[in-house]
Amino acid sequence: MASEMRFIISACFFLMLFSHGAAYDPLDPNGNVTIKWDIMSWTADGYVATVTLNNFQLYRHIISPGWTIGWTWAKKEVIWSMVGAQATEQGDCSKFKANIPHCCKRNPTVVDFLPGVPYNQQFTNCCKGGVVSSWGQDPVSAVSAFQMGVGLAGTSNKTVKLPKNFTLLGPGPGYTCGPAKVVPSTLFLAADRRRKTQALMTWNVTCTYSQFLARKNPSCCVSFSSFYNETITPCPTCACGCQNNNTCVKSDSKILNMVGINTPTKDNTPLIQCTHHMCPVRVHWHVKLNYKDYWRVKIAITNFNYRMNYTLWSLTVQHPNLNSVTQVFSFNYKPLIPYESINDTGMFYGLKFYNDLLMEAGPSGNVQSEVLLQKDKNTFTFKQGWAFPRKVYFNGDECMLPPPDTYPYLPNSANRKLLSFLTLISAVLFIFITIW
Numbered sequence: 001m002a003s004e005m006r007f008i009i010s011a012c013f014f015l016m017l018f019s020h021g022a023a024y025d026p027l028d029p030n031g032n033v034t035i036k037w038d039i040m041s042w043t044a045d046g047y048v049a050t051v052t053l054n055n056f057q058l059y060r061h062i063i064s065p066g067w068t069i070g071w072t073w074a075k076k077e078v079i080w081s082m083v084g085a086q087a088t089e090q091g092d093c094s095k096f097k098a099n100i101p102h103c104c105k106r107n108p109t110v111v112d113f114l115p116g117v118p119y120n121q122q123f124t125n126c127c128k129g130g131v132v133s134s135w136g137q138d139p140v141s142a143v144s145a146f147q148m149g150v151g152l153a154g155t156s157n158k159t160v161k162l163p164k165n166f167t168l169l170g171p172g173p174g175y176t177c178g179p180a181k182v183v184p185s186t187l188f189l190a191a192d193r194r195r196k197t198q199a200l201m202t203w204n205v206t207c208t209y210s211q212f213l214a215r216k217n218p219s220c221c222v223s224f225s226s227f228y229n230e231t232i233t234p235c236p237t238c239a240c241g242c243q244n245n246n247t248c249v250k251s252d253s254k255i256l257n258m259v260g261i262n263t264p265t266k267d268n269t270p271l272i273q274c275t276h277h278m279c280p281v282r283v284h285w286h287v288k289l290n291y292k293d294y295w296r297v298k299i300a301i302t303n304f305n306y307r308m309n310y311t312l313w314s315l316t317v318q319h320p321n322l323n324s325v326t327q328v329f330s331f332n333y334k335p336l337i338p339y340e341s342i343n344d345t346g347m348f349y350g351l352k353f354y355n356d357l358l359m360e361a362g363p364s365g366n367v368q369s370e371v372l373l374q375k376d377k378n379t380f381t382f383k384q385g386w387a388f389p390r391k392v393y394f395n396g397d398e399c400m401l402p403p404p405d406t407y408p409y410l411p412n413s414a415n416r417k418l419l420s421f422l423t424l425i426s427a428v429l430f431i432f433i434t435i436w
Contacts, residue, residue: 024208025209027058027059027318027345027391028057028060028336029338030056030338031056031057031058031135031208031209032057032208032209033053033056033057033170033206033207033208034054034204034205034206035051035052035053035069035166035168035204035205035206035207036051036052036202036203037049037051037180037202038199038201039160039199039201039202040199042155043151043155045151045155046150046151046152046153046154047150047153047154047155047160047200048148048149048150049147049150050147051069051085051147051148052144052145053067053069053143053145054135054142055132055134055135055142055143057134057135057209058135058136058316058336058338058347059134059137059314059316059347059393059396060134060209060396061131061132061133061312061314061395062131063131063171063310063395064129064311065129066111066112066128067111067112067169067170067171068110068111068130068167068168068169068170069109069110069111069167069168070107070108070109071107071164071166071167072106072107072163072164072165073107073108073163074162074163074164075152076152078101078103078152079103079108079149080101080102080151081149082102082103082110082146083122083123083147084123084125084127084146085111085112085113085146086102086111087103087105087108087109087110088110088111089103089108089109090102090105091104091105091106091108101151102148107165111130112128112129112130114129115127115128115129123147125143125144125145126144126146128141128144130144131312132144132170133312136334137314137334137349138312157200160201162180162203166179166180166207173213174209174210174211174213174215175208175209176208177207178205178206180203181203181204182203183202183204185201185202214397216241217239217240218239218240219240219279219397219399220279220282220283220392220394220397220399220400221235221236221239221277221279221282221399221400221401222235222285222400222401223235223282223283223285224286225284225285225286225287225408226287226408227288227289228287228290228382228408228411229408229409229410229411231408233402233406233407233408234277234402235277235402236277236400236402237276237277238277239277239278239279240277240278240279240280247271248272248273249272249273249306250273250274256306256362262307263307269307270305270308271305272306273304273305279304279400280304280305281301281302281303281394281399282301282302283392284299284300285297285298285299285392286299286300287382287387290382293374293375294372294373295372295373295375296370296371296373297373297387298370298371299348299368299369299370300366300368301313301315301368301394302366303358303359303360303366304365305360305361306360306362308360309365310357310395311357312349312350312356313349313350313357313367313394313395314347314348314393314395315331315347315348315349315392315393315394316336316345316347316348316391316392316393317345317346317347317348317391317393318344318345318389318391318392319344319388319389320344320379321373321376321379321380322335322345323335323344323376324373324374324375325346325371325372325373326374328348328369328370328371328372329369329370330354330368330370331350331367332348332349332350333347333371334346334349335347382410385407388407389401
C-alpha cells in the first residue's frame with residue numbers, strides 16, 4: 001500500500017512539473033501574450049470595451065494568417081458592434097427584430113481585419129491581418145487592438161461578469177490562456193500629456209506558449225561546418241518527422257512550374273522540398289575564420305517550404321561568446337538577457353526592406369550573414385564543439401541540433417600545426433589585400 005501511494009504521489013508530482021514546464025521557456029522566462037480588456041463607457045444594456053493584445057515575448061511573433069481570440073460569455077451577452085476586428089460567425093440573432101447584433105454566439109471567435117479596410121471600420125493598432133511582432137524585435141508593432149460594444153451585460157463594476165475559457169491561436173495551437181483577472185484600471189494620457197483618464201474597469205488574460213502543444217515535431221533543424229574540418233555535419237535524418245515523405249517535392253520537379261504553386265492553402269498545409277531532414281527551415285552555422293583576437297561565423301537560413309515565406313523572421317541563438325559580438329554584417333542583432341548575470345543569448349533578424357523577408361523555397365529562399373566575435377582567452381577553444389551554439393530557435397520554435405558526437409572535430413596535433421600555418425597565411429593575405 002505504501003509503495004502504491006509513493007507511486008501515485010510521484011506520478012502526480014511529475015504531471016504537475018510537466019504541465020508547468022511545458023509552457024516555460026528558459027530563454028524567455030517572462031514571455032507571454034496578455035489580452036487586456038478596458039471598459040471605456042457604460043451603455044443602456046452593457047458597455048463599450050477596448051481589447052488590446054500585447055505580445056510580451058522577446059523573440060516569438062505571431063505570423064500570418066494572424067491571431068484568433070475566442071472566449072465564452074458568462075451570461076447571454078451579445079456583441080452589438082465592432083471596429084478593428086470582426087467575429088468569424090454571427091450566430092443565431094433571430095430573436096432581435098430591429099437592431100441586429102454583430103455576433104450572438106455564446107462563444108465568439110474574433111480575428112483581425114486585413115489591411116485596407118474602410119477607415120470607419122479601423123481602430124488604433126488594428127488591421128494588420130493579425131500579424132504581431134515580438135516585443136524584443138519591434139515593441140511598437142507588438143500590439144494589436146479592437147473595440148466592441150457589448151449588450152445584455154452588466155452595466156456597472158458590480159454587475160458585469162468576466163468572460164471565461166479564453167483561447168488564442170497564433171496562428172496555430174500552442175497557447176494556453178489562464179482565467180480573466182481584474183487588475184487596476186488602465187491609465188490613459190491625453191494628447192497634451194497634461195491630463196490622465198482611466199478605464200472604468202480592466203481585466204487581463206495571460207496566455208503562454210508551449211512548443212509541445214503546438215506540434216509533434218520540430219519545425220527547423222541545424223547543420224554545422226568549419227574551416228578546420230572538411231566534414232559537414234548535416235541536420236539529423238527526419239529531424240522534423242518524415243510523415244510528409246509522400247507529399248514532398250523534388251527541387252527539379254516540373255510541378256514547381258505550375259501557376260499558383262506558391263500560393264498558401266487555407267489550412268496552411270506546407271509543400272516541403274524533399275530532403276533527408278524534411279524540415280521547412282534549416283539553419284547552417286559555419287565557423288569560417290580564426291584570427292588572433294577574433295573569430296568569424298557565417299549563418300545561413302534556408303527555406304524549404306514552397307508555400308510559405310517568413311515575414312519579419314527571427315533567429316535566436318545561445319552561445320557563451322555572444323557576450324562579445326563585435327559586428328554583424330547583414331542582420332540586425334539584439335542581445336537577450338533574461339538573467340542579468342548571463343549574456344549568452346541573442347536574436348538575429350533581417351534588415352528592413354533588405355532581408356527581413358525570407359522567401360519561399362527556391363533560388364531566393366535564403367538569407368545569410370557573417371558575425372565577428374571577440375575571443376575571451378579564458379574560455380575560447382575549438383575543442384569539443386565549443387564553437388557551435390547550444391540552442392537555436394527560428395521564429396520562436398526550437399530547432400533540432402545534430403548529436404554532439406557528430407560535430408566537426410579539431411584535427412590532431414600534427415594537422416593542427418598545418419592548420420595554424422594556413423591560418424597565418426590567410427591572415428597575412430587578408431592584411432595585404434586590405435592595404436593594397
